[in-house]
Amino acid sequence: MVKTSQQVCVEAKKPSMGFxxxxxxxxxxxxxxxxxxxxxxxxxxxxxxxxxxxxxxCVYVVFIAENFKEVGANTLK
Known part of the structure; x- marks a missing residue:
């Protein structure tokens, strides 16, 4: 991808491009x-x-929420 980006930048006459x-x-x-x-x-x-x-x-938020729930449940016991 980097090689293609460099080649296309030369053709488009731009210093850099995003994905x-x-x-x-x-x-x-x-x-x-x-x-x-x-x-x-x-x-x-x-x-x-x-x-x-x-x-x-979304996956990260669910993962963090489940961990907080587990920690909270274990501390209240």
Whole structure:
């Protein structure tokens, strides 16, 4: 991914790009059939990363809540 990002940055003439920007630029500078999908790819990557982060956050919150519940139950005995 880093190598691709560096190559795409050279083509796009940008100093650096994020993950979604790299994916969008790869579509934009890639095969002609895929060029119209560049904005969709960028948006799709942003939404999927957001969903991934939210899912991980939910799991973390449930894990912490269960541990607090267990500690609280053990201290009250």
């Amino acid at each position: 979604a920007e790299t994916c969008g630029a790869a579509f934009e500078f890639g095969p002609k059939r895929l060029r119209p999908w560049a904005n969709f790819a960028r948006t799709f990557i942003d939404y999927t990363l957001t969903c991934t982060y939210l899912a991980a956050l």
